[in-house]
Amino acid sequence: LAKTTQPISMDSYEGQEVNITCSHNNIATNDYITWYQQFPSQGPRFIIQGYKTKVTNEVASLFIPADRKSSTLSLPRVSLSDTAVYYCLVGDRAGKSTFGDGTTLTVKP
Amino acid sequence: GAVVSQHPSWVICKSGTSVKIECRSLDFQATTMFWYRQFPKQSLMLMATSNEGSKATYEQGVEKDKFLINHASLTLSTLTVTSAHPEDSSFYICSARGREFPTDTQYFGPGTRLTVL
Numbered sequence: 001l002a003k004t005t006q007p008i009s010m011d012s013y014e015g016q017e018v019n020i021t022c023s024h025n026n027i028a029t030n031d032y033i034t035w036y037q038q039f040p041s042q043g044p045r046f047i048i049q050g051y052k053t054k055v056t057n058e059v060a061s062l063f064i065p066a067d068r069k070s071s072t073l074s075l076p077r078v079s080l081s082d083t084a085v086y087y088c089l090v091g092d093r094a095g096k097s098t099f100g101d102g103t104t105l106t107v108k109p
Numbered sequence: 110g111a112v113v114s115q116h117p118s119w120v121i122c123k124s125g126t127s128v129k130i131e132c133r134s135l136d137f138q139a140t141t142m143f144w145y146r147q148f149p150k151q152s153l154m155l156m157a158t159s160n161e162g163s164k165a166t167y168e169q170g171v172e173k174d175k176f177l178i179n180h181a182s183l184t185l186s187t188l189t190v191t192s193a194h195p196e197d198s199s200f201y202i203c204s205a206r207g208r209e210f211p212t213d214t215q216y217f218g219p220g221t222r223l224t225v226l
Contacts, residue, residue, distance in 0.1 A: 032213055034213070034214060034215075036217075041200065041220065041222065042219055042220060043113075043115075043202045043204070043217035043218050043219050043220045044153070044202075044204075044217045045217070046111075046214060046215075046216065046217075049214055087152070087153075089215075091213045097213065097215070098155065099145075099152045099153040099154070099155070100152065101152050102152055
């Protein structure tokens with residue numbers, strides 16, 4: 001299983017763009033990269049998933065360089081409600097994913 | 110789509126009793142379900158993986174006789190904490206994957222808070 005490394009915490013202000021980078025140096029060929037958001041006492045919520053290059057949906061963008069050894073979750077114009085823990089997971093269809101420590105994002109007014 | 114429910118959302122029990130937690134996929138067939146445990150201020154820790162109709166695969170260090178997992182149908186998995194003790198108090202979260210999803214996306218339930226007195 002590919003191990004992931006993220007910053008433990010990040011601070012931002014409302015309206016700013018936030019980029020959270022995850023390192024996954026031993027990612028396997030078949031592995032996808034998935035990001036989740038978790039609020040206290042709730043289950044993680046799917047944000048975005050990608051395999052390579054760039055993926056964008058209505059809430060975030062995911063940038064994956066050609067070597068796929070890292071990925072960056074980009075949250076445009078964050079609000080107070082984006083304060084949460086963000087996890088990146090790397091895994092494949094045949095196996096399972098291991099949660100890293102996650103990044104606690106605090107958005108300040 | 111891709112909704113996973115858990116029941117109960119919280120439970121308080123006495124030491125030595127057993128507690129059953131249900132995990133249901135509401136709008137898809139869950140070929141694989143996962144059970145996690147999360148202690149305060151910590152990340153999710155995978156306990157076991159279960160595939161419909163087969164025995165669960167437990168992670169190292171997780172007692173299979175204490176944490177009984179049953180995945181009897183494509184929409185239901187249960188976790189039974191047997192002879193619960195205060196150290197079993199935690200937040201238990203299930204997730205599910207379905208074959209209609211093209212990749213390995215897991216959809217998570219809302220979690221169950223277990224408190225053992």
